[in-house]
Amino acid sequence: MGKKANNKNCHTSGNERIAGLPKIALVGTPNVGKSVIFNRLTGKYVTVSNYPGTTVEISRGKGHIGHCEFEIMDTPGMYSLMPITEEERVARRLLLEEKPDVVLHIVDAKNIKRMLPFTLQLIEAGLPVILVLNVMDEAERLGIKIDAYKLRQKLGIPVVVTSAALNKGIKELKQEVADYVGSIAA
Amino acid sequence: MSAVLQPETVKYDETIEKAIEDIIDSLKGGYNISKRSIAVLLLQGDDEIKHMVSRLEGDGWQRISDILSETQKTYNEPLSYIMAMERQKLAWSIADDIVEEDKAADKSINERLSRLTMSPITGIPILLIVLYLGLYQFVGVFGAGVVVDFIEGTIFEQYINPWINGLLIQYVPWPALRDLIGMDYGIITLGLRYAVAIILPIVGTFFFMFSIIEDSGYLPRIAMLLDRVFKKIGLNGRAVIPMTLGFGCDTMATLVTRTLETTRERVIATLLLALAIPCSAQLGVVLGLLSGHTAALVTWVVVVIGVLLLIGYLAAKVIPGERPAFFMEVPPLRWPSLSNVWMKTYTRMQWYFIEVMPLFILASVIIWLGNLTGLFGLIISWLEPLMHALGLPSEAAEAFLFGFFRRDYGAGGLYDLQKAGLLNGRQLAVAASTLTLFVPCIAQFSIMWKERGAKTTLGIVAFIIPFAFAVGYVLNKILILLGVS
Known part of the structure; x- marks a missing residue:
């Protein structure tokens, strides 16, 4: 009971969680830096590698953001909400079954035009999405x-800008996640 | 901030929106994503969602199913296409509003280099340079030469082995137990020595090099470059990753064939890895063995590449199954980050030791048992006539038998023969070629078994053993005919 009480403010909804931790899912097209984040x-x-398809299974880990502990889930890349390959199916099943409290949609800022349709699908699905414009250094x-x-509006x-490989924007990303979780709880 | 903007969301045409509304009305079950999204996915023909909804809705499914088929009837093109276009239109209009592109910015160097690596005329020489510097110079000469010489020649042979053997002779009165732990083929003097002195430097330098190549984004470019050649041998560009990884460790590469799309490709890749891709340990020893004989080295390269292409080509004809199209996103060329390269090399080495180390020790124990029971002597006496048929001396039989336990044990055995002056250039070329093609090591064999199943694995091994000897036999005859010695 004590552990739960500590984490009380971190709960976004009344959902009972098996591990007691709110969940963050990282999703996006292959090779945009999900694993780096x-x-x-x-x-x-x-x-982590510089080619698509490095991650073929879901990885789970714990991380502290603000005063909360989260379960963080890395997924294989998927191009849209409608899966074609087995890895994509694995990633979508996680979205359908695990009720993540935050979904970080990570995109390669250089190719934002190609990646936005997936963001639109995630929003349409009513998922708690934060858009992460990663690899901003290369885009610049x-x-x-x-x-x-403007994109946020x-x-x-929420929209966050990062260059995760250079460790840029990670603090802002964490802040955004903390604010987001707080705003839903309130 | 007074003007609260309404977020832009995807709106489809009237017919589709009406269908979405009707489906939402019919959905009674509880879903983890919005009902609108479920309806959209259903209209796009998503099988997994259909399955889930039909299970949750029971009798209500029929009505939804009717809406789906009726809506699709209104259009000539698949709804999935029409709806994707609608999303794309909105995405592009948003992107045009928020993205500013400075066309003058310098993207030329990266792009030009990228194109050079993928066009055959420049790409092949670049690939050869990378292989020469990365594989031959760094892994072969530095890892397998300098570092191995130091750890094996200095640390083990001068310090650890004499110390262990001294202890054994002093405190262990039973020769059999002495042989299990130390002496020529013991767990420490053979198993551990091979793992630490030969495998660690060679595999370590290889994984380090491979990680740099991986993170630079060069691999997908090799894949594009070699896609046409690979198609001829029943694979496609995607197989470049497991096949190049095979030069590090065929066992790990066999695991990575999981990334290939069809069973057919996985079987062909597994076969070619077992047959014609020497792992870094074997490569290191073979290069050392043949370095003094340029002609033998060239012969070996030609034979192994020839066999790879020939068997791949034949396998592609024989093994049934579909041929998938090749599509791979080519990421930008990047400077690898040293910390990631280091971390990745480290985690791969860790995997390698945890997975493969017990098998080395097992191999030492089996060799010990084989020697103890006289079984090995018997098998070697059977192999001797085979050696003579290949034009090799009787002593080579031992090298071939050990080759099964570790690919490089075999080559290592040849090394001793060559030092003793028992092999000429022709015999070196024949022995090295046959040993390279000859069976995979125990670790690879057990992974093949796990990944491909017993039938395929035994089939592959039953093909490889006679085939390797046949190639050796023919090669020997040809070289004799040509008057090579």
Whole structure:
């Protein structure tokens, strides 16, 4: 009971959770840096490579954000909410069955145009989405500028900018998650 | 902030929106995602969702099913396509509003280099340079040469082995037990020595190199480059990753064939890994063995690549199944981050030791049992005529038998023969080629069994053993005909 009481404010809804921890799911297209962000949030290490398809199974870890402890779940890449391959099915099943409290949709900022349809699907599904524009350093180098504030207004969801491999924006991402969870609990 | 903007959401055309509404009205079950989303996925023909909804709705499913088929009838194109286009339209209009692209920004160097690596005329030489520097110089010369010489030649042979053997002779009166722990083939003097002195440096340098190549984004480019060649041997570009990993450790590579799409490709890749891809340990010893004989080295390379292509080509003809199309996203070229390269090398080494180390020890124990019972002497005496048929001396039989336990034990045995001056250039080429093709090591064999099943594995081994000897026999005859010695 004590553990639950400590984590009380972290609960976003009345849902009883087996592990007692609120859940964060990382989803997105292959090779956008989900595993890097997973490693940053949990302090664990899952294999990271520069090619699509490195993660084929779900990895789970724990991480502290604000004063709460979360269960964080890394998923194989998927291109849309409608799966084609087995790995994509694994990732979607997690969204359907685990009721994550926060879904971080991680995209490669360079290819935002191609990745937004998936964001729209996640919003349509009523999932608690935060959009993470990752690999921003490369986008900037290519001369791509994104108005994250405007995007936030247009989509009606939080938008965070990161360059996870360089450890940039991770603090802001954590802050955003903490605010988001707090706002739903309130 | 007074103007509260309404978030933009996807709106489909009237017919589809009407269908969505009707489906939502019919959905009575509890779902973890919005009913609108369930309806949208149903209309797009999502089988898994259909299955779930029909189970949850029971009798109500019929009505939903009717709405689905009726709505699709209104359109010539699949609804999944029409609805995806609708989403894309909105996504693009949002993106156009928030993205500003400076076309003048410099993206030329990265893109030009990227194109060079994928066009055959420049890509093949670049690949050869990478292989030469990364595989031959770094793994072969530095890892298998400098580092192995130090750990094996200095640390083990001068310090650990004499110390262990001295202790054994002093305190252990039973020769059989002495042989199990130390002496020529003991757990410490053979199993542990091989694991730490030979495997650690070779596999470590290989994984380090491989991680750098992986993180730079070069692998998918090799995949694009070699896709056409790989298609001829029943695979496609995707198989480049397990096949190149095979040069590090065929056992790990056999596990990674999971990433291939069809069973057919997995079987072909498993066969080729077992047959014609030497692992780094074996590669290191073979390169050391043949380094003094350029002609033998070239012969070996030609034979092994020839067999790889020939058997792949034939396997592709014989093994039934569909051929998947190749699609792979090519990520940008990037500077690898040293900490990730280090971390990845470390976790792979850890895996390697946990999975494979017990098998080394097991191999030592089996060799000990084989020697103790005289079984090995018997098998070696059977192998001797086979050796003569290949034009090799009787002593080579031992190398071939040990080759089954570890790919490199075999090559290591040849090394001793060559040092003793028992092999000429022709015999070196024949022995190295046959041993490379000859059966996978015990660890790889057991992973093949686990991943592909008993039938496929035994089939592959039953093919490889006679085939490897046949290649050796023919190669020997050809070389004799050509007057090579």
